[in-house]
Amino acid sequence: MYTLQNDPSLCCFGGGIPLWKGNVLLGALGVSGGSVEQDMTVAHYAVTQFSQRYYSLLPQ
Numbered sequence: 857m858y859t860l861q862n863d864p865s866l867c868c869f870g871g872g873i874p875l876w877k878g879n880v881l882l883g884a885l886g887v888s889g890g891s892v893e894q895d896m897t898v899a900h901y902a903v904t905q906f907s908q909r910y911y912s913l914l915p916q
Contacts, residue, residue, distance in 0.1 A: 871895025873903045875913040882913070 870892030875882045887899040907913050 871899055873899040874915075875903065876915045877911075877913065879915065 869886070869888065871887045872884050873896075874884050885899050885903055887895040887902070889895065890898070903913055
């Protein structure tokens with residue numbers, strides 16, 4: 857992510873998961889507060905649980 861941080865139009869942080877409906881990108885879920893690995897684990901868990909209980913937000 858080093859080169860991306862030098863682009864003023866982008867903001868890069870670990871801990872984000874894209875949200876999909878089929879092949880359409882709807883948005884993303886971001887989690888922050890722990891290490892990148894912890895944030896990614898929590899974000900992935902949240903998207904997976906929502907996808908199993910309501911409707912899939914994971915790419916097809």
